Amino acid sequence: MENNNKTEEGLRYCYKYPHPSVTTDCVIFGFDGTKLRVLLVQRGIEPYKGRWAFPGGFMKMDESAEEGALRELQEETGLEDAYIRQFHTFTSPQRDPRERVITIAYYALVRIQEVNSGDDAADAKWFALNEVPQLAFDHDQILRRAEQALRQQIHFEPVGFELLPEVFTIKELQNLYEAILDVRFDRRNFYNKMKRLEMLEQMDETVNPTRKKEAFLFRFNKAKYEELKQKGFRLEF
Amino acid sequence: MENNNKTEEGLRYCYKYPHPSVTTDCVIFGFDGTKLRVLLVQRGIEPYKGRWAFPGGFMKMDESAEEGALRELQEETGLEDAYIRQFHTFTSPQRDPRERVITIAYYALVRIQEVNSGDDAADAKWFALNEVPQLAFDHDQILRRAEQALRQQIHFEPVGFELLPEVFTIKELQNLYEAILDVRFDRRNFYNKMKRLEMLEQMDETVNPTRKKEAFLFRFNKAKYEELKQKGFRLEF
DNA sequence: TCAAAAGTGTTCGCTATACACCCATGG
DNA sequence: CCATGGGTGTATAGCGAACACTTTTGA
Numbered sequence: 001m002e003n004n005n006k007t008e009e010g011l012r013y014c015y016k017y018p019h020p021s022v023t024t025d026c027v028i029f030g031f032d033g034t035k036l037r038v039l040l041v042q043r044g045i046e047p048y049k050g051r052w053a054f055p056g057g058f059m060k061m062d063e064s065a066e067e068g069a070l071r072e073l074q075e076e077t078g079l080e081d082a083y084i085r086q087f088h089t090f091t092s093p094q095r096d097p098r099e100r101v102i103t104i105a106y107y108a109l110v111r112i113q114e115v116n117s118g119d120d121a122a123d124a125k126w127f128a129l130n131e132v133p134q135l136a137f138d139h140d141q142i143l144r145r146a147e148q149a150l151r152q153q154i155h156f157e158p159v160g161f162e163l164l165p166e167v168f169t170i171k172e173l174q175n176l177y178e179a180i181l182d183v184r185f186d187r188r189n190f191y192n193k194m195k196r197l198e199m200l201e202q203m204d205e206t207v208n209p210t211r212k213k214e215a216f217l218f219r220f221n222k223a224k225y226e227e228l229k230q231k232g233f234r235l236e237f
Numbered sequence: 238m239e240n241n242n243k244t245e246e247g248l249r250y251c252y253k254y255p256h257p258s259v260t261t262d263c264v265i266f267g268f269d270g271t272k273l274r275v276l277l278v279q280r281g282i283e284p285y286k287g288r289w290a291f292p293g294g295f296m297k298m299d300e301s302a303e304e305g306a307l308r309e310l311q312e313e314t315g316l317e318d319a320y321i322r323q324f325h326t327f328t329s330p331q332r333d334p335r336e337r338v339i340t341i342a343y344y345a346l347v348r349i350q351e352v353n354s355g356d357d358a359a360d361a362k363w364f365a366l367n368e369v370p371q372l373a374f375d376h377d378q379i380l381r382r383a384e385q386a387l388r389q390q391i392h393f394e395p396v397g398f399e400l401l402p403e404v405f406t407i408k409e410l411q412n413l414y415e416a417i418l419d420v421r422f423d424r425r426n427f428y429n430k431m432k433r434l435e436m437l438e439q440m441d442e443t444v445n446p447t448r449k450k451e452a453f454l455f456r457f458n459k460a461k462y463e464e465l466k467q468k469g470f471r472l473e474f
Numbered sequence: 475t476c477a478a479a480a481g482t483g484t485t486c487g488c489t490a491t492a493c494a495c496c497c498a499t500g501g
Numbered sequence: 502c503c504a505t506g507g508g509t510g511t512a513t514a515g516c517g518a519a520c521a522c523t524t525t526t527g528a
Contacts, residue, residue, distance in 0.1 A: 014248035018298045019256035022339060061255045061337055065328035089326040089341050091302040100298055102259060104326050104339075156389065171480080188482080189518065195482095196516085212479040213525045408507080426491065428508075433489085449506040450498045 020100040024068040025056030027146040030112035031163040033172050035128045036179040042123040047097050048136035069106040078116030083162040084108045087149035095138045107146045109162035154180055167217040199225050257337040261305040262293030264383040267349035268400040270409050273416045274363040284334050285373035306343040315353030320399040321345045324386035332375045344383045346399035404454040436462050
């Protein structure tokens with residue numbers, strides 16, 4: 001149905017009607033124990049040279065957008081099978097000054113500790129959400145949408161699983177929920193609720209150096225969570 | 238940055254790398270007082286000739302996907318400013334047998350009574366959700382995703398506004414929520430909850446011919462709803 | 475010894491849930 | 502006159518929100 005014709009200038013792919021370019025961008029969220037952070041890369045070329053942006057790239061013709069997003073994520077963090085979710089596709093005609101580009105945007109949830117900030121270390125950096133500078137293209141808008149999508153998703157899935165390390169303190173879990181939902185909980189009510197849900201397993205202590213008293217470490221009880229999820233359970237506050 | 242070169246065969250738009258086609262499809266939901274329905278159109282050409290599918294079309298280069306979806310919706314229903322939401326972009330490489338096509342999918346909520354099933358009446362039809370036949374392309378999958386997105390959205394926005402006529406009975410409102418969430422509520426508890434929220438205004442009666450007793454008609458109190466929404470209110474069950 | 479962090483209750487009010495009663499209407 | 506649909510009320514259990522007491526430890 002569609003023919004590709006070579007031309008002399010390397011414009012090899014020809015169509016009867018104009019087609020937009022399609023990219024996949026990835027908003028990578030991490031959690032440092034206190035604040036939510038996003039991984040940004042600094043652009044080395046025009047337009048928006050020097051500005052920070054989300055990692056992304058053109059969609060290949062033989063892979064789905066999700067595969068593309070996973071590939072981007074792997075290149076940037078070394079992670080093979082992270083949690084990613086498509087949350088919006090951005091299509092304003094003028095969003096890229098060069099040509100018509102639509103961007104299928106994903107957000108990823110990763111454990112900062114496991115990220116291999118290897119090759120591209122120089123031009124990649126974690127920013128706390130309230131310290132994100134003005135971004136390239138319409139990426140400010142993409143970030144706002146990603147935050148909103150994450151905030152909604154937390155009502156249906158326990159995104160804490162993906163952002164916290166294997167073991168963590170109750171305080172860290174509370175910090176995470178407060179960071180995502182932008183609210184404050186009473187420490188004791190949060191503890192009671194978690195206890196009632198029976199989703200956490202208590203382990204042995206750790207000394208938290210800078211702090212005053214030892215805090216118990218916990219880990220998620222995945223089996224219990226799956227069971228609750230079956231019954232229509234929702235992790236809400 | 239991107240040049241378009243004419244060739245002799247009408248393949249006028251040429252690129253250095255292959256670009257996919259981009260379409261916007263629209264899952265149009267309506268409510269008949271008892272069941273949720275979707276508007277489908279029957280395909281007149283191959284592939285999948287004769288199969289039912291969601292209305293859609295190619296994205297134009299000077300309009301956003303949302304504008305395109307609104308245009309499709311207008312052509313199909315005559316409605317100018319319906320409620321639409323982008324919910325997912327479908328990108329499997331093989332989802333269209335002809336060429337690489339990605340589809341930005343929207344769902345719309347409309348009042349069936351207001352739909353002008355004019356021009357395309359012959360090949361357009363409302364299907365109850367449990368009577369939808371096997372669809373063209375991957376539209377079965379698109380429908381499942383649309384239902385899921387609607388079910389989630391109802392927790393954050395009062396989608397009932399968009400699907401019900403100006404006035405309606407409590408029973409109809411309950412039917413709507415039950416249809417979307419696929420659950421059953423106690424008639425009296427549902428009534429009490431609505432009363433407590435003070436979102437409905439009671440009007441004068443109507444005789445429901447086939448039924449036994451007259452039922453009050455209600456309409457939404459938009460002002461009250463907006464006020465509650467400001468305070469972080471959520472319409473949940 | 476005192477302030478800060480953390481473990482563990484308790485109380486109260488609201489709301490979801492289950493369930494009951496009455497009225498109107500058509501067959 | 503009774504079955505069905507519809508309007509309105511009540512009791513109970515459980516959860517969310519506010520709040521108190523104790524222990525540990527570093528300064």
